[in-house]
Amino acid sequence: MGMIDTALALVFGDGRNVVRDTVEVFRANAEKTAGRDATAREQAMVQFGAEFAVPRKGRFDRFMDGLNRLPRPALALGTLGLFITAMVDPVWFASRMQGVSLVPEPLWWLLGVIVSFYFGARHQVKTQDFQRSIARTIAQTPTVMRHIKELETLRVDGVEEGALRDLEGVSSAVRDRSDNAALADWRRVAG
Structure with missing residues (x-):
């Protein structure tokens, strides 16, 4: 037994695990990593909780919170409304889009910059592509109206x-x- 104890003491040392300590030099201890990650998540949750711990005191704060939540749903519902309007009354829609096509390019740039900053990291090219697609769609309006008239005769x-x-x-x-x-x-x- 003494020889086995001596060999194990040589490998594992005086209560320390030499193999584990050597492996941890090359590979992180999974248990300690999980503990550190749990601590980091807990601290993040505490920080988020502290951010919302301050009660909103006035109507202005509540109004601004509501206003900050409004643009995305308004844009989504407005876009759906445009699709519905284009199907229900194509002439009315086309005349409104004709007005949109008359908006000067610097104003489109300004709108693009505002929307880009609000929604974060959007590129101005997308706005210009959108304007071009509107122009292409409006150019197709006479063809669409002719097709609708032909369908009505059927x-x-x-x-x-x-x-x-x-x-x-x-x-x-x-x-x-x-x-x-x-x-x-x-x-x-x-x-």
Whole structure:
């Protein structure tokens, strides 16, 4: 037993773990790292809690807190509203966007800078690309309006019954002229 005790004392020393101490030189102790991380998280939470521990005293503070929360939802809902408006009344939408296209470029730059600083690290190029896309969309308005008029003429509500019968005759003539042999066999069997 004495020889084993001597060998273990040589490796592990006087109550210290020489192997563990040597490995910790090359690799961090996972348990101690987890403890340090937990302490850092706890300190961050204490700091965040202290930040909100001061009660908001006046109406102005509450108003400013509400105002700071308003721009993002307003922009999101406003954009959705623009999409809905473009579908409901394209002419009204196009005329409003025509007005937007008349905004001078320096004002777009100013708006871009304000929005960039507010939302953080946005690039001015995005604003200019947005302006170009609006111009492209407005340029497509006459084509879209022409397509809408063509679609309106295709509504069944405005078609007379005689025209519908003529269309039925055309469809039966087309059905009878089919060159598909398998379809012709199926029609004979079906009946």
